Amino acid sequence: MSKKDKLWYGFIIAALILPCIPGVIGGSFFGHVATMILLYAAMAQSWNIISGYGGQVSFGHSVFFGIGAYGAALAVVTCNTLPWYGAPIGMLAAAAVSIFISYPCFRLKGHYFAIATFAIVEIFNRLFMIWDAVGGALGLDYPILPDGWLNFSWSNTKTGYYLGALAIFLLVFGVVRWIEKHRLGYYLLAVREGQETAESLGVNSTFVKLGAMAISAAFAALCGAFFAQYNYRVDPPMVMSLDMSMKFVLITILGGIGTFWGPFLGALVLIPLQEYTRAYLSFLGAGMDLIIFGLIIIVVMIKEPKGIMGLLGYFVKKKQNDETNGPEEKGADR
Amino acid sequence: MSNFLQVLIDGILSGLLYALVAAGLSMIWGVMDVINFAHGEFLMVAMYICYWMGFMLGLDPIFTWIASGIFLFILGGLTYKWVIKRSLGKAAMAPLLATFGLSMLLKNFCMNRFSPNFRLLSGTLLDGRTFEIGGAIVSVPQLVTGLFSLAIIGALYYLIKKTRLGWAIQATAMDKEAAELMGIDTEKIYLLVFGLGGACVGIAGGLMTTYLAVHPEVGSLFSLIAFVVVALGGFGSIPGALFAAILIGLVESFTGFYVAAVLKYVAVFAIYLLVILVRPKGLFGW
Numbered sequence: 047m048s049k050k051d052k053l054w055y056g057f058i059i060a061a062l063i064l065p066c067i068p069g070v071i072g073g074s075f076f077g078h079v080a081t082m083i084l085l086y087a088a089m090a091q092s093w094n095i096i097s098g099y100g101g102q103v104s105f106g107h108s109v110f111f112g113i114g115a116y117g118a119a120l121a122v123v124t125c126n127t128l129p130w131y132g133a134p135i136g137m138l139a140a141a142a143v144s145i146f147i148s149y150p151c152f153r154l155k156g157h158y159f160a161i162a163t164f165a166i167v168e169i170f171n172r173l174f175m176i177w178d179a180v181g182g183a184l185g186l187d188y189p190i191l192p193d194g195w196l197n198f199s200w201s202n203t204k205t206g207y208y209l210g211a212l213a214i215f216l217l218v219f220g221v222v223r224w225i226e227k228h229r230l231g232y233y234l235l236a237v238r239e240g241q242e243t244a245e246s247l248g249v250n251s252t253f254v255k256l257g258a259m260a261i262s263a264a265f266a267a268l269c270g271a272f273f274a275q276y277n278y279r280v281d282p283p284m285v286m287s288l289d290m291s292m293k294f295v296l297i298t299i300l301g302g303i304g305t306f307w308g309p310f311l312g313a314l315v316l317i318p319l320q321e322y323t324r325a326y327l328s329f330l331g332a333g334m335d336l337i338i339f340g341l342i343i344i345v346v347m348i349k350e351p352k353g354i355m356g357l358l359g360y361f362v363k364k365k366q367n368d369e370t371n372g373p374e375e376k377g378a379d380r
Numbered sequence: 381m382s383n384f385l386q387v388l389i390d391g392i393l394s395g396l397l398y399a400l401v402a403a404g405l406s407m408i409w410g411v412m413d414v415i416n417f418a419h420g421e422f423l424m425v426a427m428y429i430c431y432w433m434g435f436m437l438g439l440d441p442i443f444t445w446i447a448s449g450i451f452l453f454i455l456g457g458l459t460y461k462w463v464i465k466r467s468l469g470k471a472a473m474a475p476l477l478a479t480f481g482l483s484m485l486l487k488n489f490c491m492n493r494f495s496p497n498f499r500l501l502s503g504t505l506l507d508g509r510t511f512e513i514g515g516a517i518v519s520v521p522q523l524v525t526g527l528f529s530l531a532i533i534g535a536l537y538y539l540i541k542k543t544r545l546g547w548a549i550q551a552t553a554m555d556k557e558a559a560e561l562m563g564i565d566t567e568k569i570y571l572l573v574f575g576l577g578g579a580c581v582g583i584a585g586g587l588m589t590t591y592l593a594v595h596p597e598v599g600s601l602f603s604l605i606a607f608v609v610v611a612l613g614g615f616g617s618i619p620g621a622l623f624a625a626i627l628i629g630l631v632e633s634f635t636g637f638y639v640a641a642v643l644k645y646v647a648v649f650a651i652y653l654l655v656i657l658v659r660p661k662g663l664f665g666w
Contacts, residue, residue, distance in 0.1 A: 103473055150657045157415055160476070161611045162656060164604060165649035172646045288604075292480065299477055332496070333488030333596075340488065343481030344463055351471035 057220065064212050075325065077204030081276070083317045084211035085269055086297055088218040090309030092265035093294035095222060098304035099231060100258045101238030102152065106163035107266050107294045109147075109170045110140040112286030114267025115274035116174070119186040122197070124179075129198050133271035137264040144263030145256050152255055167288055174282040185281025198275045207276055214272055218265050219310070225261075226306060234258055238304075266294070300346055302355025311354040382515030387637045388630070389516050395629020396526035397584065399622045401602055402609035403533050404456075404580030407540075410616015411553040411573045414464060417479040420603025421486035422578055426452050426585025427594040428490060434501045434589065442505055442524070445586025449579045456578020460571050483599075491596040500593040507590070521591035528587055532580065537618045549573060553616060601645075608652045613664050620664030628652075 089111065097103045117136020118129040125132075151162050175183045191197040193206075200206040225231045233254040236244035241251050274280045284290070301312025319342070323335035350356045405419050416422075426448040430441045463482060467474040501507075509520035540546035551559040552569045560566050592598070609628055613620030628648055635647035655663065 154656065154660050156472075157409070157413070157476075157615070158611055158656060158660060158662075160415070161607045162653060165608060165652055168604060169646050169649045169653075172642065176642050288600075295473075295477070296480075299473065303471075303473075331492045333491040336484050336488040337492065340481040340484030340486075343484070344478050347470075347474045347478035347481065348463065348466040351467060351474035351477075 054223075057216065057223075060216070074204070075321075077208055079318055079321045081204055081208045081211045082321060083313050084208070084215040085272060085276075086293065086317050087310045087313035088211070088215045089266060089269045089294055090297035090301070090312055091218045091222055092262050092269065094298050094303065094309050095225065095234075095262040095265070096255070096258045097262075097295075098298060098308070099226070099234045099238065100255055101304075102148075102255060102259070103160055103295075104163050104259075105160055105288070105291045105295065106147070106166045107263070108286050108288070108290035109167055110144055110263035110266040111270035111273070111290060111294075112170065112174065112280075112282070113140040113143060114270030115280045115285040116180055116186070116270075117267065118271035119188070119274045119280040120180065122188060122191070123181075123186040128196060129271060129275055133268060136271055137267040140263040140267035140270075141260040144259045148256060148259045149252075152252065163291075164288065167286065167291055171282050171286050174286055181281070183282065185279055185284070188278040199278070207272075210272060210275075214268060218268075219306075221261070221265075223306065225258075230254065230257060296343060298353075299351070300343070300353050302353035305353075305355040308353055308355045315354065383637070385514055386516040387633050389513075389518055391630035391633035392626055393519075393522045393526045393629070394632065395626035396529040397522075397588065397625075398602075398605055398609055398629055399533055399625035400525075400529035400584040400587075401581055402606040402613070402621045402625055403536055403618060404577030405606050406610040406613065406616060406618060406621040407536070407549075407573055407580075408577040409610055411549055412464070412468070412570055413615075414468070414475045415479070415607070416459075416574075416577065417476055417603070418459070418483035418486060419577075419581060419606055420599025420601075421483040422452055422455065422581045422599070423585045423588075423602050424490060424594065424596065424599035425455065425486060426582040427589050427592070427598060428494065430586045430589040431499055431501055431594050434504065435499075440505045441501060441586055441589040444589075445528075445583050448586035449582040452578040452582025452585070453575040454578075455582075457571050457575040459578070460574035464574065465567075465570070483603075487596050487599065494596070496596055498593040498595045501589055504590055519591065521587075525584075525587040525590065528583070532583060533618060533622055536576070536580070540618065545572075605648070608649065610662075612652050612655055612662055614662030617662075617664040620662060624663060 089107075093104070093107050114133065114136040117139060118132040121127050121132025121135070122129050147166055151159060151166075154162055174180055180186065188199075191199050193200045193202075195206065198206070198210065225234075233244070233249050236247070236249055237251045237254055245251050270285060273285065277284070297312035297316050298309050299312070300316055301310065301314075302308030316339075320335060320339065323338055327334045327338070346353065350360075352359070401419075401423060405416060408414055408416050429448040429451055430444045433439045433444045433447065434441055459479070459482065463478050464475050467478045506521040506524060510517050511520065512518070538546075540549055548559070548564045549569055549572075551562065551564060552566045556566050559569075605628060609621055609625045612628070613622075613624035628651075631651050632644045632648050636644035639647070
C-alpha cells in the first residue's frame with residue numbers, strides 16, 4: 047500500500063469517526079474549542095496553498111475571509127434569505143478580488159509583496175468601515191433565527207457547528223492533498239523554488255500562482271462564512287483586520303509552512319492554548335493570553351522556524367539515523 | 381488660500397514625524413533585510429517612558445526624549461541579541477514573525493499594566509502653544525518635533541555617508557561576507573544598527589508625547605505608515621524615507637481636508653500601491 051493510499055484511508059476513517067464525537071460535545075466549551083481547531087486548521091491550510099506551497103507570503107487573507115463572512119451575513123441579515131446562497135457568492139467574489147489584487151502584486155518580491163498585502167488589508171478594512179450597505183463600523187447583527195441546518199444556526203448545542211467545521215476541514219485538506227499530488231502542486235513548488243527556471247521549462251508561472259491564489263481565497267472565504275454564522279455577527283475589525291490575517295500566518299508557521307499537516311498541528315496547539323488561557327488566565331488582567339501567545343511565537347521562531355513539522359522531522363531523522371547508524375544527513379529536508 | 385496653507389503645513393509636519401519614525405526602520409531593513417514588526421510598539425514604549433517620567437517626576441518630554449532614546453537604543457540592541465540574531469537565516473519570514481511576537485508581547489503588556497486608557501501629558505512647556513503664518517496656525521510642539529526630525533535624519537545621513545563607521549555599515553549592507561573579509565565586525569554593526577533604529581523611534585516617541593496621547597494601540601497605525609514609508613522610499617534610503625514620509629503626510633492631510641477624513645488612510649495606502657506597482661523597488665530603491 048503506497049503512502050498516498052494510506053492517507054486517503056486515514057481520511058475516510060477520520061470522516062467516519064470524527065462525526066461521532068459530537069455526542070460528547072453538545073454545548074460544552076470543549077465543543078467550542080474542537081470546532082475552532084477544525085475551522086482555524088482549514089483557514090491556515092487555505093493560506094498554506096499560496097504562501098506555503100506557492101512561496102508568496104500573503105498577509106492579506108483576512109480580506110478574503112472577510113468577504114466570505116460578509117457574503118453569508120448579507121444574505122441572512124440584509125436579504126433575509128439563507129446563508130447557503132451567500133457563502134458561494136462570497137467565495138466567488140473573494141476569488142475574483144484575489145485575482146484582481148494579485149495580478150499586479152505578484153510582480154513585487156519579498157518584503158515589498160508582504161507590505162503591499164498589509165496595505166490592501168487596511169484599505170479594505172477602512173472601506174468596509176464606512177460602507178453603509180454592509181453596516182459600516184457597526185457591522186451586521188444576526189436576527190434570532192430558528193435552529194437547524196436550513197439557517198445553519200444552533201443556539202444550545204455546538205454539534206451542528208462542529209459538523210460544519212469538520213466538513214470544511216475535510217474539504218480543504220482533501221483538495222490540498224489532491225493539489226499536492228497533481229500538476230498544479232508540482233508547478234507551484236517549481237515556481238516557489240525558482241520562478242525563472244520553472245518558466246524556462248514551460249510553466250506559466252502567472253497562471254499557476256493566480257490559480258492557487260483564487261483557490262486559496264475561495265477557501266478562506268468559505269471559512270469566513272462559517273465564522274459569521276458561528277459568531278452571529280460581522281464587523282470589519284473582527285473579520286477584516288491585520289490581527290485576523292496574522293492568525294492564518296502564525297498557525298501555519300507554528301505547525302510548519304509548506305507542509306500538509308503543518309496547519310492542522312499548528313491549530314491543534316495554538317487554538318486550545320488561546321481559548322484556555324483566555325478562559326482561565328483572565329484573572330491576571332486583560333491581554334495575558336496574548337502576552338503568552340507572543341512569547342511562544344518568539345520562542346518558536348528562535349528555536350525551530352520550521353515549526354512542529356520541523357521538530358517531528360528532526361525526531362524521525364534521528365530515529366532513521368540510529369537504525370542505520372549512518373552519518374547525520376545534512377542539507378535541506380523540506 | 382489660508383486653508384490650503386494650513387493643510388500644506390499640517391501635511392509637512394506630520395510627514396516629518398513619519399520620517400523620523402521610519403528612518404530607523406529603513407536603516408534596519410536596508411542593512412539586514414529584516415522588517416522589525418515591533419517598531420510601532422517600540423514607539424509606544426518610548427511614549428510611555430516619557431509619559432510616566434512627566435507624570436511621576438514632572439520632567440518635560442522636551443528633555444526626556446534623551447532618556448527614551450537611550451532606553452530604546454538598549455531595547456533595540458537586546459532585541460537584536462535575543463531575537464533577531466537567533467532567528468536570522470533560519471527561515472525567510474522567521475525574524476519578521478519573531479518581531480511580530482515581540483510586538484504582541486509589548487502591546488499586551490502595556491495593555492495589562494497601564495489599561496487601554498488614553499493618557500496625555502498636560503501643562504508641559506510646549507503644551508498648546510501656536511503661532512500664525514499667513515492665516516495658518518502652526519502648532520509649536522509639532523514644529524519642534526519636525527525640526528528635531530530633520531536634524532536627526534541629517535545626522536543619520538551624515539553618519540552613514542561621511543564617517544568610517546557609516547562606510548562599514550554600507551559595506552555590511554552591500555555584502556556581508558566581503559565586509560567581514562575586510563575586517564569589519566558585522567555582528568557589532570548589526571547590533572549598532574538595531575540600536576540606532578531603536579534610538580530613532582525612541583526619540584520620535586519622546587517628542588510625540590508633547591502633543592499626542594499614549595495608549596497601547598498607538599504604535600499600530602504608526603508602524604503601518606512607517607512600513608509604507610520605507611517601502612515607498614526604497615529600502616535603506618534615508619533621503620527616500622524623508623521624501624516618501626512627506627509625500628505620505630501631504631496625501632493624508634489633503635485627502636483628510638478636501639475629500640473626507642475617514643478616507644485619508646485609504647488614500648495613503650492606495651497611493652503607496654500605485655507607486656509601488658510602477659516602481660517595484662520604491663522611489664529611491666536600487
